Amino acid sequence: MIIFSSAVAGCDRISIERKAVNLARKNGRRLEIINLIDEMVKVANETNPYINPKNLPNLDIENIKVLKDHTLQRIKERVKEDPKKDYIIDGHMSFWWREGPLNIMNSKDMKVLNPTFFISVVNDPRSINNNLHKKKSWEDKAIDEYQIALWSELEAYTTDLISNSVGKRNYIIGAREDPRTLFELIYKGYKPKAYISYSIEHRKSNYEGLERFIEKIRRYLIVFNPKSVDIDAYKISADERLKNLIFNQTVRRDFHLVDQSDITIVYMSDLVYSSGVDGERMHAHFSGKKVLLYFPFERYSPFTPYFVDKMYKSEKELIEEIKRLAKVYSEGKRI
Numbered sequence: 248m249i250i251f252s253s254a255v256a257g258c259d260r261i262s263i264e265r266k267a268v269n270l271a272r273k274n275g276r277r278l279e280i281i282n283l284i285d286e287m288v289k290v291a292n293e294t295n296p297y298i299n300p301k302n303l304p305n306l307d308i309e310n311i312k313v314l315k316d317h318t319l320q321r322i323k324e325r326v327k328e329d330p331k332k333d334y335i336i337d338g339h340m341s342f343w344w345r346e347g348p349l350n351i352m353n354s355k356d357m358k359v360l361n362p363t364f365f366i367s368v369v370n371d372p373r374s375i376n377n378n379l380h381k382k383k384s385w386e387d388k389a390i391d392e393y394q395i396a397l398w399s400e401l402e403a404y405t406t407d408l409i410s411n412s413v414g415k416r417n418y419i420i421g422a423r424e425d426p427r428t429l430f431e432l433i434y435k436g437y438k439p440k441a442y443i444s445y446s447i448e449h450r451k452s453n454y455e456g457l458e459r460f461i462e463k464i465r466r467y468l469i470v471f472n473p474k475s476v477d478i479d480a481y482k483i484s485a486d487e488r489l490k491n492l493i494f495n496q497t498v499r500r501d502f503h504l505v506d507q508s509d510i511t512i513v514y515m516s517d518l519v520y521s522s523g524v525d526g527e528r529m530h531a532h533f534s535g536k537k538v539l540l541y542f543p544f545e546r547y548s549p550f551t552p553y554f555v556d557k558m559y560k561s562e563k564e565l566i567e568e569i570k571r572l573a574k575v576y577s578e579g580k581r582i
Contacts, residue, residue, distance in 0.1 A: 248333040249326060250433060251362040253340050253406040255398045257378035259422050260368035264335055266426030267433070276434060277331060283338035287318045304344045315351065319359045333433065336360060340405040343390060343398040352405075354412040365410040366429070367403040369500065370422035371477050372396045372493070393489050400496055403503075419503050421475020431469045439576040441468040441569075442501075442508040444528060446521035457514060460541075463566055464512070467573035471504045473523075498526065505531045509582055510572065512565075513540040513555065529554050537572070537582055541565050 254260045271278035291298035342349040372392040410417035484490040511531035532554040540555040552558045559565040572582045
């Protein structure tokens with residue numbers, strides 16, 4: 248099995264991927280990470296010892312494409328040599344070079360690798376920027392958080408286009424996501440996928456209860472959590488242009504998380520208004536996805552149950568329904 252992992256430089260995808268590798272090892276699976284850029288440099292060094300990750304984008308684009316093609320063939324041969332091992336191929340769909348994108352991958356490349364699915368690992372621009380400052384290959388590059396945000400969305404958008412063109416799914420995964428989500432996407436595809444929707448702003452005093460609930464439902468579901476990407480720093484940003492970009496990207500990203508899920512679970516343990524929760528449950532509803540609402544209160548508006556399939560006052564009853572849906576899904580039926 249091959250999973251193609253797309254991300255911008257500095258997003259720290261290696262952290263969640265290494266944790267997934269460790270989980271695989273503990274479960275008797277062999278999972279290996281191959282970095283496409285490192286492999287391209289190795290191939291280039293066979294004829295030019297001066298090429299490194301720092302100056303690789305300086306090559307003529309046609310030379311980069313030839314180098315990439317040779318590298319992909321090498322990786323394909325390596326995979327064939329050990330069919331009992333699974334691989335995560337780390338790559339970029341593009342470089343951000345001289346304040347603009349430099350295209351790297353295309354549909355033809357993916358037909359060579361034939362990944363089972365794609366992932367786009369995303370992080371907030373500030374964390375990415377801090378990570379880039381620590382990388383020697385980026386120490387003399389001028390790139391700001393606005394450009395990082397543009398590159399990040401371009402990378403995920405391009406991965407969507409290419410994955411769709413080869414008939415495969417692209418899953419967005421936050422860099423701070425629980426590594427079990429990635430591990431289970433690879434090895435437990437029989438479990439339904441769920442997006443957990445809740446008010447991030449107003450739940451800071453009761454996250455423990457929410458986290459306990461998420462831990463319980465992980466037994467039956469592959470969970471995508473919106474807090475896996477932190478945008479708190481931008482809520483008080485003085486840079487309105489950057490702030491608006493991050494906010495709009497957050498909405499598009501969370502809608503993508505809904506779209507890649509089978510179920511949206513709305514967890515409302517507080518009587519507070521959340522435009523995010525409202526938007527997400529309506530997006531899920533209008534997309535034909537199943538929407539379950541936890542709402543432990545007696546009084547509610549006519550609009551509260553309108554955009555959901557069923558409303559639950561009890562966590563226990565909701566979890567019983569989740570167990571039932573997981574069983575139905577594992578039998579190959581629609582939920």
